[in-house]
Amino acid sequence: MEYTAExxxxxxxxxxxxxxxxxxxxAALPAAFDTDGDAMRAAIEASAINIKEKCGGPFGAVAVxxxxxxxxxxxxxxxxxxxxxxxxxxxxxxxxAQKAVGSHTLKPAKVxxxxxxxxxxMCMGAIPxxxxxxxxxxxxxxxxxATGYDEGRKPADWxxxxxxxxxxxxxxxMRDDAAAVLKNYAALGGVVY
Amino acid sequence: MEYTAExxxxxxxxxxxxxxxxxxxxAALPAAFDTDGDAMRAAIEASAINIKEKCGGPFGAVAVxxxxxxxxxxxxxxxxxxxxxxxxxxxxxxxxAQKAVGSHTLKPAKVxxxxxxxxxxMCMGAIPxxxxxxxxxxxxxxxxxATGYDEGRKPADWxxxxxxxxxxxxxxxMRDDAAAVLKNYAALGGVVY
Numbered sequence: 001m002e003y004t005a006e007x008x009x010x011x012x013x014x015x016x017x018x019x020x021x022x023x024x025x026x027a028a029l030p031a032a033f034d035t036d037g038d039a040m041r042a043a044i045e046a047s048a049i050n051i052k053e054k055c056g057g058p059f060g061a062v063a064v065x066x067x068x069x070x071x072x073x074x075x076x077x078x079x080x081x082x083x084x085x086x087x088x089x090x091x092x093x094x095x096x097a098q099k100a101v102g103s104h105t106l107k108p109a110k111v112x113x114x115x116x117x118x119x120x121x122m123c124m125g126a127i128p129x130x131x132x133x134x135x136x137x138x139x140x141x142x143x144x145x146a147t148g149y150d151e152g153r154k155p156a157d158w159x160x161x162x163x164x165x166x167x168x169x170x171x172x173x174m175r176d177d178a179a180a181v182l183k184n185y186a187a188l189g190g191v192v193y
Numbered sequence: 194m195e196y197t198a199e200x201x202x203x204x205x206x207x208x209x210x211x212x213x214x215x216x217x218x219x220a221a222l223p224a225a226f227d228t229d230g231d232a233m234r235a236a237i238e239a240s241a242i243n244i245k246e247k248c249g250g251p252f253g254a255v256a257v258x259x260x261x262x263x264x265x266x267x268x269x270x271x272x273x274x275x276x277x278x279x280x281x282x283x284x285x286x287x288x289x290a291q292k293a294v295g296s297h298t299l300k301p302a303k304v305x306x307x308x309x310x311x312x313x314x315m316c317m318g319a320i321p322x323x324x325x326x327x328x329x330x331x332x333x334x335x336x337x338x339a340t341g342y343d344e345g346r347k348p349a350d351w352x353x354x355x356x357x358x359x360x361x362x363x364x365x366x367m368r369d370d371a372a373a374v375l376k377n378y379a380a381l382g383g384v385v386y
Binding site for chain 2: 012013014015016017018020023079080082083084085086091092094095096098099102103104105120121122123124125126128129130131150152153155161193
């Protein structure tokens with residue numbers, strides 16, 4: 001492995017480019033999502049657009065203030081375009097939501113995270129730290145694994161464990177819609193990193 | 194929760210400020226660490242400085258090219274200063290290492306991650322995605338929990354599971370030194386987020 005001067009330059013910021021399509025798409029979201037269905041449709045839409053845009057895996061997420069139903073932030077998988085294995089849709093969404101509220105915790109804001117798929121092992125560990133109050137997932141873990149992704153080790157009883165921590169879990173919400181996007185990705189021979 | 198115009202402005206970048214002390218400290222690291230001890234001493238040093246600088250939890254990490262022993266990147270916990278629950282030392286280190294090599298995977302670079310403490314549930318899920326080849330940990334999970342941090346659910350046999358994935362694990366390396374930093378943090382009444 002070779003290091004160039006540019007590679008090793010120590011910057012003062014840790015920064016990632018958000019793709020133009022995503023920025024424009026996010027900016028065009030309505031101010032609020034009145035229902036779980038509206039919010040999840042947006043998360044799944046992001047996952048589908050991401051296939052065409054080739055920014056990363058077919059995953060999208062939306063964070064909504066559970067009380068006011070206002071959109072706090074959105075996220076999409078940027079592993080390929082931003083060259084960072086951390087930038088799963090949920091992580092991008094949580095990072096942007098924490099920027100929006102100006103805190104490392106979303107707890108006081110009572111945020112619901114809508115994710116087009118169940119969280120992988122990393123995102124499962126990240127959600128309790130984030131202060132998310134509720135998570136709504138569409139595709140199941142096995143739908144994601146069927147596309148070839150290695151989701152890591154996850155305890156089977158994670159919804160109960162989340163619940164015990166005060167994080168409400170809703171699974172299989174619009175699962176078929178999200179699973180169809182994943183199947184399409186696999187059929188198109190999408191990159192599985 | 195109120196949203197200001199500034200809060201909700203959609204930027205084109207996802208960016209985090211790295212503290213000046215960290216940038217300077219990282220820039221002053223030697224080009225290479227010949228031994229595990231040298232690399233771990235640096236990771237633990239970062240964890241100790243972070244207490245004084247109040248940027249986040251008392252955790253540091255260093256990524257080294259396992260073949261050339263060159264330093265690829267360092268990381269420190271920035272949860273408080275960067276207001277992001279994701280920015281654990283290991284995550285910052287991996288993000289910067291992936292930037293240094295220009296890829297979402299560190300696999301071809303054969304990188305060893307030295308961490309002042311065992312990974313929490315999030316970092317445990319993040320490491321396999323990152324392409325890290327070897328992890329060396331100082332403080333044990335129970336040393337971290339003793340300071341009050343909720344490390345999340347982790348399988349007890351994680352070193353064996355990592356090994357089965359081809360990730361080599363070295364535990365308890367300079368554990369006492371790292372545990373002493375954690376104890377000092379607890380004694381000082383450091384923030385536990």
